[in-house]
Amino acid sequence: MTQTYRIAVLPGDGIGPEVTAEALKVLRAVGERHGLSFEVREGLVGGAAYDATGDPLPPETLELARWADAILFGAVGGDKWDHLPLEKRPERGILGLRKELDLFANLRPVVTWEPLLHTSPLRPEILEGGVDILIVRELTGGLYFGQPKGRDGDRTIDTCVYTDAEIRRVLHVALQAARRRRGRVVSVDKANVMATSRRWRELAEEVAREYPDVQLSHMYVDNCAMQLIRNPRQFDVIVTENTFGDILTDEASTLAGSIGLLPSASLGSGRAGLYEPIHGTAPDIAGKGVANPLAAILCVEMLLRYSLDQPGAADAVQAAVAAALRDGYRTPDIREEGTRLVSTAEMGDAVVARLDSPAPR
Numbered sequence: 168m169t170q171t172y173r174i175a176v177l178p179g180d181g182i183g184p185e186v187t188a189e190a191l192k193v194l195r196a197v198g199e200r201h202g203l204s205f206e207v208r209e210g211l212v213g214g215a216a217y218d219a220t221g222d223p224l225p226p227e228t229l230e231l232a233r234w235a236d237a238i239l240f241g242a243v244g245g246d247k248w249d250h251l252p253l254e255k256r257p258e259r260g261i262l263g264l265r266k267e268l269d270l271f272a273n274l275r276p277v278v279t280w281e282p283l284l285h286t287s288p289l290r291p292e293i294l295e296g297g298v299d300i301l302i303v304r305e306l307t308g309g310l311y312f313g314q315p316k317g318r319d320g321d322r323t324i325d326t327c328v329y330t331d332a333e334i335r336r337v338l339h340v341a342l343q344a345a346r347r348r349r350g351r352v353v354s355v356d357k358a359n360v361m362a363t364s365r366r367w368r369e370l371a372e373e374v375a376r377e378y379p380d381v382q383l384s385h386m387y388v389d390n391c392a393m394q395l396i397r398n399p400r401q402f403d404v405i406v407t408e409n410t411f412g413d414i415l416t417d418e419a420s421t422l423a424g425s426i427g428l429l430p431s432a433s434l435g436s437g438r439a440g441l442y443e444p445i446h447g448t449a450p451d452i453a454g455k456g457v458a459n460p461l462a463a464i465l466c467v468e469m470l471l472r473y474s475l476d477q478p479g480a481a482d483a484v485q486a487a488v489a490a491a492l493r494d495g496y497r498t499p500d501i502r503e504e505g506t507r508l509v510s511t512a513e514m515g516d517a518v519v520a521r522l523d524s525p526a527p528r
C-alpha cells in the first residue's frame with residue numbers, strides 16, 4: 168500500500184501565493200512521476216488570515232500545521248498591516264508556527280548555480296568553483312522570543328535569552344550536517360559583547376568534543392558578514408543564533424544571485440517540517456506575476472528530502488531547476504542578456520517540463 172503524505176499549504180500574502188502555486192505544481196508533478204500520493208490542504212496565515220479572522224495564526228491553521236507531515240509556506244506581511252500591534256501583525260503567523268511546532272533549526276542552503284555565476288553582484292572569481300554553504304539558523308530563541316519585550320514607560324525592551332538546551336540542540340544539528348558534508352563548522356557569535364554569545368561559544372566547544380571528526384571554529388558576526396562576501400568559499404556549515412542568521416542569510420543570497428533562489432527547512436526533533444523561502448512578500452513586485460518561484464520550488468526539494476525521505480524525487484527537482492536555468496529561463500531578478508525572460512508561472516512550467524532531466528547542479 169502506498170503511503171499518502173499530508174501536506175499543508177499556507178501561501179500567505181504578497182508574492183507568497185504566486186510562488187507557492189508553482190511549488191505545488193512541481194510537488195504534484197514530481198509526485199506523479201515517483202508514485203507519491205499526497206493529501207493537500209490549504210490554510211490561511213499572516214495578513215490573509217488576519218483579514219478573514221482577526222488572527223494571523225487562527226487555531227484551525229495551527230491544527231492543520233500539526234496534522235501535516237510537511238508544510239509548504241509562502242510568505243507573510245505587508246504595509247497594509249504595519250500599523251498593527253506586534254501580536255496581530257502577519258509576521259506573528261510564521262513566528263507562532265515556528266514556536267508552537269518547536270521548529271528550532273532552520274537550514275538555509277546557499278549554493279551557486281553554474282549558469283548564474285555572472286548574475287551575482289560579486290566578481291565571478293570570488294564565486295569561481297562554486298559556493299556551497301549550509302547556514303543553520305536557530306529559530307525559536309534569542310531576541311525574537313525573549314521576555315520581557317515591549318514598551319515600559321520611556322524604555323523599550325527586547326530580551327535576548329537562550330537556555331543551554333536550546334543552544335546545544337541546534338549545535339548538534341549543525342555538527343551532524345557537517346559530518347555529511349565537508350566536515351567544517353563555523354559558529355558565529357558576538358562573544359566579545361553578548362553574554363548569550365559567550366555561553367554559545369562555550370557550549371559549541373563542549374558539544375563539538377562529541378564530534379572529533381568535525382572541525383569547529385568561531386567567528387564574530389561582523390567579521391562573518393564581511394567574509395561571506397570577500398571569501399565565501401571558506402565556509403562549509405555556519406551555525407548561529409536567530410537574529411544573526413536572519414541577517415546573514417539575506418546577505419548570502421547575493422552569492423546565489425537573488426533572494427528568490429534561497430529555500431529553507433524549519434525542523435524540530437521529528438521528521439515533520441515547515442518549508443519556507445527565505446524571502447518575504449516582496450510588495451514591490453507582488454501581483455505582477457514576475458516573482459522568482461525557484462526558492463519556493465527548492466523548498467519542495469528540501470521537503471521531499473527531509474520530511475518525506477524521498478531523495479530520488481528531491482534530486483529530480485534539483486536537476487529540473489538546474490536544467491531550467493541551463494536552458495536560459497530567467498525571471499527578472501536573475502535576468503541576463505541572451506536569456507529568456509519568463510513569468511513566475513512560466514518558470515514553474517519550465518521546471519515541471521524538465522523533471523525527467525538527469526542534469527547535475
Ligand SMILES: NC(=O)c1ccc[n+]([C@@H]2O[C@H](COP(=O)([O-])OP(=O)(O)OC[C@H]3O[C@@H](n4cnc5c(N)ncnc54)[C@H](O)[C@@H]3O)[C@@H](O)[C@H]2O)c1
Nearest residue numbers: 242243244245426427445446447448449451452458459500
Ligand atoms: N518568511 C516570511 O514570511 C518573510 C520573510 C521576510 C520578510 N517578510 C515580510 O515581507 C515584507 C517585505 O519585506 P522586505 O521587502 O524587507 O523583504 P522581501 O524579501 O519581501 O523583499 C526584498 C527585495 O527582494 C525582492 N524579492 C524578494 N523575493 C523575491 C522573489 N521571489 N523574486 C524576485 N524578487 C524577490 C523584492 O522584490 C524586494 O526588492 C515585510 O512585511 C516583511 O516582514 C516575510
Ligand SMILES: CC(C)[C@H](C(=O)O)[C@@H](O)C(=O)O
Nearest residue numbers: 243244258261262413445447
Ligand atoms: C518575517 C520575519 C519574521 C522572518 C524572520 O525574521 O525570521 C523573515 O525575515 C525570515 O527570514 O524568515
Ligand SMILES: [Mg+2]
Nearest residue numbers: 413414417445
Ligand atoms: Mg529574513
